[in-house]
Amino acid sequence: QQPVQSPQAVILREGEDAVINCSSSKALYSVHWYRQKHGEAPVFLMILLKGGEQKGHDKISASFNEKKQQSSLYLTASQLSYSGTYFCGTEIRGSQGNLIFGKGTKLSVKP
């Protein structure tokens, strides 16, 4: 049931763009995105509740394809502060309350 994230790791130069994908085999009610920096707790980025919904957070946005049970996180013009591990969390329809996270995508932004 754990969603699959891809890629597992990505290295960028400042200013480059990146896409992180999250895919589930189950029908989803919502998708959460969090970022965790080394030695810190995960921090909320955004949550998507409706099919096809796209939300933005500064230069970070995400989409949710309800039919495909997939979500993508888009990081535009990456900054050094974007470095960290990104996790998607999924709520499966019929199992509200159970938030299942993927294994994470490690993003490194170099100067």
Place this chain on the structure above:
Amino acid sequence: EAQVTQNPRYLITVTGKKLTVTCSQNMNHEYMSWYRQDPGLGLRQIYYSMNVEVTDKGDVPEGYKVSRKEKRNFPLILESPSPNQTSLYFCASGMAVSYEQYFGPGTRLTVT
């Protein structure tokens, strides 16, 4: 300041010695949950609570107990810890599961 607190932050214990990790939030959140984080495995949910006196198993509940007698507190109990429970534990809270989750600072547990 809105926050989730966990205690202790670090704990080294021996196999079989009962322990409790406390979690408290001051945001009047209905939903609380516990996760363990292990290298390469991501965050795995142990237990969650939709409201006071309502708790449910997450994906890895074996060896753990929880209680939710008050809205603000959600302690995690390991009645007989084993080395495979060595991990980094996070408590989180939110208005509901489909809202932003606020994570505590984490508790690093080592069981020898």
